[in-house]
Amino acid sequence: MESCAACFKPATQKCSGCRVIYYCARECQKRHWKAHKDLCRPYLIERDEELGRCLVASRDFEAGEILLKEPPLVIAPAKFTKPICLGCHKKSKTLYNCSMCGWPVCSKSCEKSRLHEPECTLTSRGRKGEQIVLKDLDKEHPAMGCIAILRVLHIKETDEKKWTLLMQLEDHVEARRALGHEEVDRATIVRFILQYLNLGQVYDELLVLKICGIVTVNGFEVPMESGMLTALYPTACFIENNCAPNCTRNVTKAGDIVIRSTLSIMKGDHIAICYTDPLWGTINRQTHLQNTKYFRCKCTRCRDPTELGTCMSSVRCQKCSGFVQPQDPLDEECSWKCDRCGMQIEPIVVNELVEKIGEELVKIGKGGTKDLEAFIEKNKKLLHPHHFYMCDAKLALAQTYGHECEKGLFALQEDQLQRKENLCLELLRVVDAVAQGKSRLRGILLYELQALVALRSRQGCLDGTISRDELLHKVKAVKSMLEEASLIFGWEAEDVGEGQLAAIARKELEDVQMFYESISY
Numbered sequence: 001m002e003s004c005a006a007c008f009k010p011a012t013q014k015c016s017g018c019r020v021i022y023y024c025a026r027e028c029q030k031r032h033w034k035a036h037k038d039l040c041r042p043y044l045i046e047r048d049e050e051l052g053r054c055l056v057a058s059r060d061f062e063a064g065e066i067l068l069k070e071p072p073l074v075i076a077p078a079k080f081t082k083p084i085c086l087g088c089h090k091k092s093k094t095l096y097n098c099s100m101c102g103w104p105v106c107s108k109s110c111e112k113s114r115l116h117e118p119e120c121t122l123t124s125r126g127r128k129g130e131q132i133v134l135k136d137l138d139k140e141h142p143a144m145g146c147i148a149i150l151r152v153l154h155i156k157e158t159d160e161k162k163w164t165l166l167m168q169l170e171d172h173v174e175a176r177r178a179l180g181h182e183e184v185d186r187a188t189i190v191r192f193i194l195q196y197l198n199l200g201q202v203y204d205e206l207l208v209l210k211i212c213g214i215v216t217v218n219g220f221e222v223p224m225e226s227g228m229l230t231a232l233y234p235t236a237c238f239i240e241n242n243c244a245p246n247c248t249r250n251v252t253k254a255g256d257i258v259i260r261s262t263l264s265i266m267k268g269d270h271i272a273i274c275y276t277d278p279l280w281g282t283i284n285r286q287t288h289l290q291n292t293k294y295f296r297c298k299c300t301r302c303r304d305p306t307e308l309g310t311c312m313s314s315v316r317c318q319k320c321s322g323f324v325q326p327q328d329p330l331d332e333e334c335s336w337k338c339d340r341c342g343m344q345i346e347p348i349v350v351n352e353l354v355e356k357i358g359e360e361l362v363k364i365g366k367g368g369t370k371d372l373e374a375f376i377e378k379n380k381k382l383l384h385p386h387h388f389y390m391c392d393a394k395l396a397l398a399q400t401y402g403h404e405c406e407k408g409l410f411a412l413q414e415d416q417l418q419r420k421e422n423l424c425l426e427l428l429r430v431v432d433a434v435a436q437g438k439s440r441l442r443g444i445l446l447y448e449l450q451a452l453v454a455l456r457s458r459q460g461c462l463d464g465t466i467s468r469d470e471l472l473h474k475v476k477a478v479k480s481m482l483e484e485a486s487l488i489f490g491w492e493a494e495d496v497g498e499g500q501l502a503a504i505a506r507k508e509l510e511d512v513q514m515f516y517e518s519i520s521y
């Protein structure tokens with residue numbers, strides 16, 4: 001028998017947060033909370049030679065459980081964004097220059113908001129009340145990249161505890177210097193803050209460059225209706241990258257980060273998210289990670305020439321019907337080899353081919369179904385069917401069929417419906433390999449697929465070509481797909497991306513549930 005953490009009497013109830021300690025009664029748990037609060041977490045922060053600090057699960061998790069939820073230490077517009085109101089982070093047609101500092105705001109109350117206070121205080125102090133002049137508020141503005149840095153600098157003066165947490169974060173100062181990234185920041189952010197804002201007597205260049213590193217390495221992208229924000233979190237910033245992760249991250253409307261398991265996790269497993277996009281190929285992921293997070297990922301997927309059997313980077317052998325893959329995906333210089341005839345190609349040849357195809361896809365943009373089908377038809381002789389550019393085009397197609405006009409799926413011919421279904425099923429197999437479990441991409445594909453199966457069932461009912469058993473089977477499948485999709489969409493902030501679809505999917509699920517009950521008697 002365990003003993004109560006508060007009164008040491010025999011206890012049987014586990015703390016539901018960490019599931020490590022026991023209590024004999026609710027009163028004891030309440031009384032003990034103050035002492036336990038900082039330790040009550042279902043993970044340990046460990047140090048690994050290769051990864052640095054990382055999180056390790058201290059209990060088992062089922063898919064969909066929350067491992068961590070916390071508010072940001074700092075949240076601000078991301079680099080290279082269009083100006084937004086710095087008081088509420090919303091897009092506004094009535095942006096104007098704050099009467100105290102000159103930064104963009106949308107109302108008098110935003111001029112005085114807590115969010116805007118840091119840059120307003122520092123700017124007014126440095127420029128002795130003279131406003132800054134920001135023109136072209138409707139275009140991407142380099143000055144927006146200074147806001148996160150100013151907000152961190154302000155914390156130095158206002159919150160010692162937060163400042164200590166921030167200064168402990170990884171900055172990769174040396175790697176940034178070696179790659180010339182500090183030089184760029186020196187010419188832009190450092191100059192703006194120390195010279196234009198006249199804060200050179202208060203802060204030094206080294207500190208500003210260190211903060212630039214901290215924001216770049218640890219900043220989480222937070223998509224908002226108004227554009228992209230960046231946020232720093234005290235614990236989530238320790239989570240490592242894995243290109244086939246076991247967790248997903250979402251940010252709530254209030255800016256809190258929520259880390260959830262997408263599959264079951266065992267006690268002792270590392271907690272990992274994907275810093276990039278799971279539909280990118282190894283070279284693109286590595287380039288992004290090296291340029292923004294300053295490390296080379298050696299996860300199982302990055303080490304595997306087949307990318308977990310998906311062949312997402314494989315190109316077609318032009319001598320036989322095999323596929324050409326890198327012999328060592330972590331070595332950019334190594335040659336690529338056909339898995340059938342053994343022919344070898346220099347990496348530069350593959351890179352040039354893939355780059356050219358990527359440019360073609362960029363030109364198509366979101367494109368229509370015709371352009372996307374033509375792209376796939378043309379490049380199927382060059383790329384594996386699951387090459388990441390093929391997956392991009394196929395995902396766009398799966399989401400375009402049935403969304404091109406108001407009639408939706410009703411506008412599609414049978415062969416187009418079949419094509420959409422095949423695309424969804426094909427992509428689900430790829431996604432389930434590289435973003436296992438309850439991933440956002442799986443939610444998107446299931447949502448598209450259920451609409452199609454629902455339409456087929458309805459048509460079958462109308463023209464009497466579907467048996468009752470078949471109908472029950474199909475409606476059950478629709479119900480289960482909608483359940484999963486609405487669960488996954490429900491994790492997203494309700495005003496962006498798939499979060500907007502969550503309520504619609506839930507309503508559709510209710511209707512399907514009712515229909516299922518009505519036919520199952």
Ligand SMILES: C[S@@+](CC[C@H](N)C(=O)[O-])C[C@H]1O[C@@H](n2cnc3c(N)ncnc32)[C@H](O)[C@@H]1O
Pocket residue numbers: 050051052053054168169170172217218237238239240241242293294295296297298299
């Ligand atoms: C957001 S921080 C994570 C916390 C960091 N490990 C620390 O100790 O502060 C990102 C940094 O962690 C390290 N990192 C994360 N995932 C990694 C991985 N899969 N392999 C190697 N290093 C990794 C890299 O140094 C990267 O720049």
